[in-house]
Amino acid sequence: MKAGPDIARIAALIGDPARANMLTALMSGKALTASELAAEAGVSPPTASGHLAKLEAGGLIGQRRQGRHRYFSLTGTEVAAVLESLMGLASGAGHLRTRPGPRDEALRRARVCYNHLAGEMATAMYGALLRTGRLATTGDGPRLTESGAAFFSGFGIALEPLIRARAPLCRECLDWSERRSHLAGSLGRAVLARIEAEGWASREPGSRAVRFTPRGEAAFGAWLGLG
Structure with a gap:
């Protein structure tokens, strides 16, 4: 062997x-x-x-x-990341167990990926954070910039405890439905918690789907500067 x-x-x-x-x-x-x-x-x-x-x-x-x-x-998050990657591989190869239905559309729009936001809304957020320089890409993955720290602090996220913790602050996770990255790590977890605390979205019972209210989706877009 x-x-x-x-x-x-x-x-x-x-x-x-x-x-x-x-x-x-x-x-x-x-x-x-x-x-x-x-x-x-x-x-x-x-x-x-x-x-x-x-x-x-x-x-x-x-x-x-x-x-x-x-x-x-x-x-842990490593197991979740492997599963999310396998879902993307299976979806891209056309290996779907059932025909897509309404619930699948909700999952593609926004869902929980272990402890952070995934789906179309999440990849849009990740792209916006990179475009505005709040995150920077490095060989070791995304890095929170000075302007990003101010941005998330203004959203009510206490960064110091996250920075001191052993878990990575920022990680990128390949989204199985979008085939693009979304934000994971302790910052990704904190963002989802704040979105829920603001009442912008809530988790659908018995599903991984996250449902944004119309007001919440508008507020989410305004927060990120999405046109």
Whole structure:
């Protein structure tokens, strides 16, 4: 066997349809119970337990107990980024499990990607931030500029705690539906939280879709200077 990371094991874990459905459900950023994940995967609870044990052993998910229940979530942003990239690869190659419907349009417009905003609205935001010099591209990914720091501080985001944290402040994530980048990292997470706090948008129950109100979409565009 050749030396190096065992990508075949990770690919096999993700490649099972039931496990893929479970991982996709966890892309909402919410921790879900084994029963909820069994329903998402369309399998029995005992079968779901076997799949969850494999995903946990592979380092893709973790669990915590609260009362009688065990809650599962992705182990971090790296797992979410891999899943988002695979979704883009599958979509670009035409590998779609169902025909697009109204919910698909909502997901393409705006959705949660683990803990930050994705979709058309998110890629528009990322492009605007680059054009206005609030983000700068480097070999290591996007960097927050001085004008960007002032811009986000004015939006009510406390940057110092984010900068001091171990998690990356800015990351780019390839959007599966737009095939362009959107903003991830702790700043991306903070932006989504502020959008929700402002009442511009809210998450659709039982879905990754994020619904902007007409007022919220107008305010979002005005904030970014989108024409």
